[in-house]
Amino acid sequence: xxxxxxxxxxxxxxxxxxxxxxxxxxxxxxxxxxxxxxxxxxxxxxxxxxxxxxxxxxxxxxxxxxxxxxxxxxxxxxxxxxxxxxxxxxxxxxxxxxxxxxxxxxxxxxxxxxxxxxxxxxxxxxxxxxxxxxxxxxxxxxxxxxxxxxxxxxxxxxxxxxxxxxxxxxxxxxxxxxxxxxxxxxxxxxxxxxxxxxxxxxxxxxxxxxxxxxxxxxxxxxxxxxxxxxxxxxxxxxxxxxxxxxxxxxxxxxxxxxxxxxxxxxxxxxxxxxxxxx
Amino acid sequence: xxxxxxxxxxxxxxxxxxxxxxxxxxxxxxxxxxxxxxxxxxxxxxxxxxxxxxxxxxxxxxxxxxxxxxxxxxxxxxxxxxxxxxxxxxxxxxxxxxxxxxxxxxxxxxxxxxxxxxxxxxxxxxxxxxxxxxxxxxxxxxxxxxxxxxxxxxxxxxxxxxxxxxxxxxxxxxxxxxxxxxxxxxxxxx
Numbered sequence: 001x002x003x004x005x006x007x008x009x010x011x012x013x014x015x016x017x018x019x020x021x022x023x024x025x026x027x028x029x030x031x032x033x034x035x036x037x038x039x040x041x042x043x044x045x046x047x048x049x050x051x052x053x054x055x056x057x058x059x060x061x062x063x064x065x066x067x068x069x070x071x072x073x074x075x076x077x078x079x080x081x082x083x084x085x086x087x088x089x090x091x092x093x094x095x096x097x098x099x100x101x102x103x104x105x106x107x108x109x110x111x112x113x114x115x116x117x118x119x120x121x122x123x124x125x126x127x128x129x130x131x132x133x134x135x136x137x138x139x140x141x142x143x144x145x146x147x148x149x150x151x152x153x154x155x156x157x158x159x160x161x162x163x164x165x166x167x168x169x170x171x172x173x174x175x176x177x178x179x180x181x182x183x184x185x186x187x188x189x190x191x192x193x194x195x196x197x198x199x200x201x202x203x204x205x206x207x208x209x210x211x212x213x214x215x216x217x218x219x220x221x222x223x224x225x226x227x228x229x230x231x232x233x234x235x236x237x238x239x240x241x242x243x244x245x246x247x248x249x250x251x252x253x254x255x256x257x258x259x260x261x262x263x264x265x266x267x268x269x270x271x272x273x274x275x276x277x278x
Numbered sequence: 279x280x281x282x283x284x285x286x287x288x289x290x291x292x293x294x295x296x297x298x299x300x301x302x303x304x305x306x307x308x309x310x311x312x313x314x315x316x317x318x319x320x321x322x323x324x325x326x327x328x329x330x331x332x333x334x335x336x337x338x339x340x341x342x343x344x345x346x347x348x349x350x351x352x353x354x355x356x357x358x359x360x361x362x363x364x365x366x367x368x369x370x371x372x373x374x375x376x377x378x379x380x381x382x383x384x385x386x387x388x389x390x391x392x393x394x395x396x397x398x399x400x401x402x403x404x405x406x407x408x409x410x411x412x413x414x415x416x417x418x419x420x421x422x423x424x425x426x427x428x429x430x431x432x433x434x435x436x437x438x439x440x441x442x443x444x445x446x447x448x449x450x451x452x453x454x455x456x457x458x459x460x461x462x463x464x465x466x467x468x
């Protein structure tokens with residue numbers, strides 16, 4: 001059984017306020033339940049006494065704040081999650097993206113991914129022969145995330161599910177062709193992400209890159225309330241070019257957001273949208 | 279006691295029990311029914327359809343931030359945790375598995391307990407691991423009413439026995455008794 005350390009709503013808001021006041025990072029419109037839970041996790045993992053202990057450390061130590069940004073962001077946990085989505089990207093979207101002129105299309109993993117989405121995308125690009133024909137962007141909230149992604153190190157316990165997902169995706173090779181085992185540590189082929197442009201963003205995405213043809217933003221809006229969903233979707237809808245694609249989580253929706261009128265549904269099952277041309 | 283919601287957790291051996299319970303509920307059932315059931319994480323379709331065949335109330339796999347309404351059942355979607363958020367909304371999460379489970383019954387129960395407190399009924403059914411036992415305790419600790427399916431009737435007893443070990447429950451009921459309890463339930467307007 002797990003005995004969980006718990007904090008209240010007031011303490012959660014105190015942490016959010018301390019971060020905003022000290023560093024200008026705005027977590028006010030993160031979904032309360034999951035954010036509170038993640039704070040509890042951070043407090044337990046670091047052995048803080050309580051929320052005030054966390055606040056003291058956060059406000060007095062900028063290096064710790066960097067680690068905090070990394071810790072507070074949920075891990076993606078699976079490669080090729082929802083294999084049918086990845087087949088659609090491979091079979092329908094990539095051919096469309098590669099039709100354009102001489103400039104390399106820009107593809108952006110916009111969620112604060114721990115690497116799984118990025119490596120999955122890189123693998124399908126490589127298998128299609130397009131890895132060096134595109135410009136790949138990846139959002140990070142902390143430098144630690146860049147380190148983690150570039151190290152290629154993933155948890156060995158994720159191997160089984162990654163392998164099963166890759167099989168359902170029906171790739172060209174075996175998933176085991178993309179990693180090696182270094183004394184029990186699984187290391188992905190880091191050459192896959194060599195050309196990636198890492199974009200450091202704050203929680204509001206107000207310095208997002210533009211001219212993007214495909215945005216993967218899966219399962220991040222679930223950590224927002226509806227106010228932040230609207231704000232970030234507004235930024236993303238400006239980033240994606242007309243006719244470009246936005247992929248969100250299969251249980252997320254643009255309905256009820258103020259960006260819904262800018263997109264048409266391209267694939268309802270896997271929640272892929274296409275930006276309108278007018 | 280007047281209630282605002284019912285939450286049910288189940289795993290191995292719970293499918294037929296859930297089906298019977300949902301079948302017994304009238305279309306006028308006055309509360310939302312939250313279902314946190316262990317399921318194959320990579321199979322997204324089929325489950326809600328199978329549960330719906332004989333159900334007396336509509337069942338949905340909610341989208342994130344979907345408003346919770348009475349007379350409707352909400353099934354935790356495959357490969358997501360399902361939280362209950364203040365403002366009576368569903369919130370989904372892809373955070374790491376808990377008790378090897380995503381959805382985790384514990385997480386659904388804990389978050390529902392925090393929102394509905396004494397106005398919540400929590401029910402644990404047949405299952406093969408201990409997920410849900412801690413969540414049921416949280417519901418009880420916050421004043422809710424907790425029911426465990428009679429282990430003697432369960433296909434797999436692990437989950438109900440773990441729950442009984444941790445919490446002094448209000449009722450140990452057979453499926454038929456659970457149905458009777460729900461049919462007679464009193465409510466407060468949401």
